Amino acid sequence: MRAHLQVQQWNDTDWRLDPENWGWRLQNDHIEPCMFDLSHAPEALLQIVRCKCKTSCDSRRGSCRKHGLTCSAACGGCNSITCSNSMVSREEVTEQ
Structure with missing residues (x-):
């Protein structure tokens, strides 16, 4: 999921995805990847x-x-x- 969000940003797509719905979290005014045990x-x-x-x-x-x-x-x-x-x-x- 995180990779999909990054690719969309690199491709400069017209629509913006919410990073918190794509495996990232807001921490200290910047986004960080969520860590998973899966x-x-x-x-x-x-x-x-x-x-x-x-x-x-x-x-x-x-x-x-x-x-x-x-x-x-x-x-x-x-x-x-x-x-x-x-x-x-x-x-x-x-x-x-």
């Missing part, structure tokens, strides 16, 4: 959308490739950088 997503979803491959993800054993998804920075050992199943190319990473 997980970012249900555990089953987290297991599907990220793999824990220790290699370059060339087999279908990793959960990302098995489910037809590309690896992301949230993945375990590959971190999408040295991965053959990533949309991030090695050239892009070395340029940064």
Whole structure:
């Protein structure tokens, strides 16, 4: 929710969202993020959308490739950088 509010502000949308309805609170005349004890997503979803491959993800054993998804920075050992199943190319990473 907080990220959605930030993106709307960065995009300079015409309508204004109330930060207190989007995971922020007013504290000492400025807004601060609310801290939550909850997980970012249900555990089953987290297991599907990220793999824990220790290699370059060339087999279908990793959960990302098995489910037809590309690896992301949230993945375990590959971190999408040295991965053959990533949309991030090695050239892009070395340029940064």
